[in-house]
Amino acid sequence: MPDLNTGDTAWVLISAALVLLMTPGLAFFYGGMVRAKSVLNMMMMSFASVSVVSVLWVLYGYSLTFGNSGSAWLGTFDFSGLSDGINDMVANGAYYPIPVLAFASFQLMFAIITPALISGAIADRAKFVTWVIFVAIWVTVVYFPVAHWVFDFGDTDTTGAGWLAAKGVLDFAGGTAVHINAGAAGLALALVLGKRIGFKKDSMRPHSLPLVLLGASLLWFGWFGFNAGSALGANGTAALALMNTQVATAAALAGWLIVEKVRDGHPTSLGAASGAVAGLVAITPGCVFVAPWAAVLIGLVAGVLCSLSVGLKYKFNYDDSLDVVGVHLVGGLWGTLAIGFFGTTAATSWGANGLFYGGGTELLVKQATGAFSVLIFSFVATYIIGMLLEKTIGFRISRDEEIEGVDITSHAESSYELDSRSGGGAFGGLLAGNRSEG
């Protein structure tokens, strides 16, 4: 076991903090996009994920994902409560000179954000308690296994590596395990819950675009931890990941706005925010396997592709409310496959050469295998979980509750109270309780 490296440890610790911040960031990104009557519920779905997944992670989640089972499919069930090996270094395919709890914290934040991403597909209409239960089941049945497949490189001699990791599928920071996984699950839940009242008819414009931009900004900031932190050390690989993340995101933002400008005449701020997220998603799997100029291209294509994809729901009539499919599934697929084209060992020696670097289609086929395995498994499993919940305790709120607004009916609150009864409030102080039933 190597000596602890303080620089690597500092980087992984701060990266864990950055990735934790992404989930509130997502809450604001999503919360800003919904109408004023369901902001809090939207955010609460993310915060519930933070809460539930953290507790499960201590109980058995870390063990189920990275526990040394020898199996390519799943770790071990072990309720030690993370109390063992507090002073060990990380062994994941090789030794990393960082404390195992730094790695466990970092990976926890990935497990938190993945179910939170799904919630965008079912805005305005989910029962909160059912959502909480869904998250607990979903991470156990879907996320922990899939993360084992992709992120567990086994012991220092690689025994017990996940099957996709062992196969050589390149996914540096979670294009498959996080984004394709969440995107496919979002599609499944959108189908389970059905369309919102007013879908395709009412204006459902974002209630606060500054909040959307704040969320996107925190996501961007946190994503440096997500991608560059995945190097598990402060080194050239991390630096490459950071640079590629930045430039791909910038290019995707441009790509999305160009489509809007050309097609609709106006580049929008929602487009800027969405483009940025699309770029972040797309560069996630390949951020250390490609050169910076290729990252720019991957981002640009992601921006264009995703901006076109978010219209699909109107065509195929599923209400993926905040475009989890259009952004995370499509962006994740593109990013995972793009390594098959742009991958080069010049960027990272243990990577692989893609089609454009003389590596033939081998890598591309591997990438496609990884992407579609996760997509199919996640979609099917999520659909089954969702349907079971809908048929038993119910997943969708009533029509009246949806019309009145899920914030007031499920959480007994409304997001803003800009009037103040006792005078002098922002609007002169009159309309008393705008929460009420009316």
Next chain:
Amino acid sequence: MPDLNTGDTAWVLISAALVLLMTPGLAFFYGGMVRAKSVLNMMMMSFASVSVVSVLWVLYGYSLTFGNSGSAWLGTFDFSGLSDGINDMVANGAYYPIPVLAFASFQLMFAIITPALISGAIADRAKFVTWVIFVAIWVTVVYFPVAHWVFDFGDTDTTGAGWLAAKGVLDFAGGTAVHINAGAAGLALALVLGKRIGFKKDSMRPHSLPLVLLGASLLWFGWFGFNAGSALGANGTAALALMNTQVATAAALAGWLIVEKVRDGHPTSLGAASGAVAGLVAITPGCVFVAPWAAVLIGLVAGVLCSLSVGLKYKFNYDDSLDVVGVHLVGGLWGTLAIGFFGTTAATSWGANGLFYGGGTELLVKQATGAFSVLIFSFVATYIIGMLLEKTIGFRISRDEEIEGVDITSHAESSYELDSRSGGGAFGGLLAGNRSEG
């Protein structure tokens, strides 16, 4: 003196930045909770604390807290302006291979947030200038000494350690010096200033729950620096602190929401935010002395306990407006005492075993001594300071100012101006100056 360790230094520097961010986070957390007419004043109390305490820290604060006086009660008065020892390493009980200014910066951020925490108890009704003077007196008379008691471990041979540190009271990151201290002071000031007009009668719902959630999120994020940064290095201790902070907070969030769901029927977003903060407070003193599963328990109990405690003010008739007592005092007490039960040297070797680990009641008694010494000193001293100010320059604004709103009367501003005279504004552009007296 050891060589500087860059990894440890990087971690302490970024931790200082994270802890600084907590005070604006607190400003948003508190600012979102008040009515629209006193948002700015609420935030300004935090920013005033940043300003005043930073300047005093350079002048004499650092010296008074950590200056080598040989005394268990207080450091030295020394107006060197932090210019000495710029190139030294930190000696605090032992050498730490980080620059003394990194440590001084990190500790400054603690000194800033502690008085800011108090401001929640006196929302809507404090004179701003009096508050500024209060902060200057309070940090000098209360915070700097108490921080010396708890955080100063003396020279490398521990001469001059604070009396609580020397006694073996375990408070890793400030359960006593920060949270019990601020909580007790908040109670004192709430009594000095008296109840708000409309207390127990009017709806005083948060004017912006997204702002509350933003504040809570920044607090959470920054708290990783607060707790894990207190290791003063990037190592296994820091990693344990980070993991425990995360899971205790998650569990406390759950605990608070469960109480609300059971008691009121609805889990609220204010409950989620408050629960998270309660968990952060409670895990602060013990974050490296307990195992992760114990951190989950400590958090869960904190969420339940604090959610029940915030109702006390209605019963005992003191207007601790934003629940500084219910969250920081109660959470701080619980967290400090909990080490007496769950503490284990298996987590951190220089810690101690609590009741459940065969350590008997010894540790528990020490912890109680530390907690109540700080509580009593802070309450009494703060009450005296507050009363002196109230009787001389006055601490509370006039009835008319309070009804009109302290933002407009003390700061000549209102937080939102969503109308725009020249047309096209958010609401169609009409109501001109909604700041005015009307």
Next chain:
Amino acid sequence: MPDLNTGDTAWVLISAALVLLMTPGLAFFYGGMVRAKSVLNMMMMSFASVSVVSVLWVLYGYSLTFGNSGSAWLGTFDFSGLSDGINDMVANGAYYPIPVLAFASFQLMFAIITPALISGAIADRAKFVTWVIFVAIWVTVVYFPVAHWVFDFGDTDTTGAGWLAAKGVLDFAGGTAVHINAGAAGLALALVLGKRIGFKKDSMRPHSLPLVLLGASLLWFGWFGFNAGSALGANGTAALALMNTQVATAAALAGWLIVEKVRDGHPTSLGAASGAVAGLVAITPGCVFVAPWAAVLIGLVAGVLCSLSVGLKYKFNYDDSLDVVGVHLVGGLWGTLAIGFFGTTAATSWGANGLFYGGGTELLVKQATGAFSVLIFSFVATYIIGMLLEKTIGFRISRDEEIEGVDITSHAESSYELDSRSGGGAFGGLLAGNRSEG
């Protein structure tokens, strides 16, 4: 070439992330300050800068700034797309044991925020597409060269250093290259575009002061990366930079509020936010060349000076809408010159002694040379670029668009939609499309 140092690398990576966050922070700071009808446009100008500059940086920007040309005026044009030297260490006057891409990422963030700063001068009235083109031209013609002058210390034997760097002008983190540069450019553009309709007549109060404070807070937080990250390592220099940044900012906040209290009777939250930014600007060039007590003084003076300067536009009749001149130009000038007074080699050995430390006026003259060279070059170049754009594709929107609001006319969005057609929204749910022209 030295071995990579993980602690230094971790610090530079996280600093890059922090500096990236400053640009969204700026977007919120500026966005909160404008009226509700031009919030999104204001923010989009910042995000456009992120997008455009990042892509250009990969294409040729880094090379033009730091490429080894041997010239004191400009780097090399080299379209390698940052693919070369991925595994090299940084050589900038000397070797730094961090990967070249970490440095390139860090410096990219400076290149992004500088044009974004300018946008505050032309709030409410700029054509978005012209702005995008302006940014691309401006960074190429103004920023990349000026950054080469100031930040490029040449090879390890200093060949090819920028002329101001070679001359010994002290500008640690960008008082000249960033703030004076942006301030002078802002003045030029304000003149090119002319005054807003209603300037000096209508109330143009900030539409959301919480947003302004959020922006200022993120700027403050990110600025630790900006200043302390410029040490390119985690060491005593970085610690000094962090401490000085904190205390100067705190003092400037106080300085601004004192002026307001004395002159207007009310300290405002906009004043607190502006004072903080003024302090951050002023301490930027000298943050490691002065002692902490001097940093307090520099900050205090900056707060007073800038608070008086923001009124100049009404006197001299130029509409620098959000005070880029008053804060960045004035603050940057003061901070750059202040080193000539307070600079001391006791703080940083490779610094220099200013007037108050027996260094005579030599340093002051150098500093003035640096400051005014950049000021004049930037003003003239920007004025020419701006005029060319105004005369060709037009830089200012039409009168009708400006009255209706640039958000709706340029981006087809409005920032807030607090009504919800289907009932139950924040205000009872009625006013449908408040975006529209009616």
Next chain:
Amino acid sequence: MKLITAIIKPFKLEDVKAALESQGIHGMTVSEASGYGRQRGHTEVYRGAEYTVDLVPKVRIEVLIDDADAETVVDAIIGVAQTGRIGDGKVWVMPVEQVIRVRTGERGSSAL
């Protein structure tokens, strides 16, 4: 001509709009209000505090109409806005002496 003012529950706005359209009504003006009557507000508990909310959000609809149509329009509104629970609202009718269409300057019935 008459001005019909209706204070209704917010979520009934869409239904009332539809009902008026099916009556061939050409226009309306809508604004926000709050009020109370029999529905005397209610008690809420939030974070341990109990208080009374007495002003309940409502929507105000105003329709200018020819004298002859007033009665049928009132009935149409009541028909859809009624839930039978307190707080359903009020409708009232006032005399209007003159109506002018700003765009054309037309007056009287033809301005409706």
Next chain:
Amino acid sequence: MKLITAIIKPFKLEDVKAALESQGIHGMTVSEASGYGRQRGHTEVYRGAEYTVDLVPKVRIEVLIDDADAETVVDAIIGVAQTGRIGDGKVWVMPVEQVIRVRTGERGSSAL
């Protein structure tokens, strides 16, 4: 029946509500407005800029009432809303031809 409209200073709302209640008034509708009259706005200085604010926030209260009670209700409102400073507001009375309670369809005085 009559409709009494009162434009008052916002912070007087609670007092007016209380006064109406003590008169046995069953209901009212409240909304936001702004206005000017004698109170011609005022000059503000902010961050060095000076400008005139001419529309001042007000609250509008509307009460439907039987003809007989109109005068006493007007007096009750004025009694409490008066501060004696300009900007106190206006009250006016208009004729109402019909009032209907949506919940029951009752008309006339019994609908109040």
Next chain:
Amino acid sequence: MKLITAIIKPFKLEDVKAALESQGIHGMTVSEASGYGRQRGHTEVYRGAEYTVDLVPKVRIEVLIDDADAETVVDAIIGVAQTGRIGDGKVWVMPVEQVIRVRTGERGSSAL
């Protein structure tokens, strides 16, 4: 006395205010509204979704005036609020039985 109510396009508010002032009108009350008439809303496309916006934001202006001045004031408003495009708005005139100035208790014309 009369009450003149004008529903106009928001960006015309400043012009109407100026026009009334030049007529020597002492006061007015302004509030927010939305509405439709001939201007039946319009279709918007946003992020790939198409939908109809039917309520368009308007400003409501109310002016209390002596009977004799009503006609000229109406004309003054129409004069400046007219753009000739649909959605310009409506103006209507209603009888007022009594006006009281809250500050002084003055009634009738002298209260205006």
